[in-house]
Amino acid sequence: MAAIERAGNKTFVYEQLHGGVGDITVQRYFEGAHPWQMDLEIWELPVGGTEGSHRHDESEPEYGAMSELYLVIEGSGLMTLDGNSVELRTGDAALAAPGVDHDLVNTGSIPLRVLVITDPEKLSR
Numbered sequence: 001m002a003a004i005e006r007a008g009n010k011t012f013v014y015e016q017l018h019g020g021v022g023d024i025t026v027q028r029y030f031e032g033a034h035p036w037q038m039d040l041e042i043w044e045l046p047v048g049g050t051e052g053s054h055r056h057d058e059s060e061p062e063y064g065a066m067s068e069l070y071l072v073i074e075g076s077g078l079m080t081l082d083g084n085s086v087e088l089r090t091g092d093a094a095l096a097a098p099g100v101d102h103d104l105v106n107t108g109s110i111p112l113r114v115l116v117i118t119d120p121e122k123l124s125r
Helices: none
Strands: 011-015 023-029 039-045 068-074 076-081 084-089 093-096 102-106 112-118
Touching: 039 102, 068 076, 068 084, 076 093, 076 112, 084 093, 093 102, 102 112
Parallel strands: none
Antiparallel strands: 011 023, 023 039, 039 112, 068 093, 068 112, 076 084, 076 102
């Protein structure tokens, strides 16, 4: 199978995701069109925006236990993993394993663009 996914297709907005600040614009790529048990997205957090502190475990009805990998494409942010905060810049990555409390905050002066790869346990295909 060969496919092209254009920017702007399958774009949506998370409004105050996990109780965070600001809206996160999301571009999802190849949803349901590949054999891997994963979602591939590019997120854009506004200046001062946050994902909201949360965790993914077996009790979560939508996704279940899942890992989230964050790779900063542009900008800078503060990633908190189980209470430990680390500054991330372009090219840096963070991994939140299932059950780990985590949050991402845009600490920069431009929108924070992040590639997010997840492996939802309950991914509907």
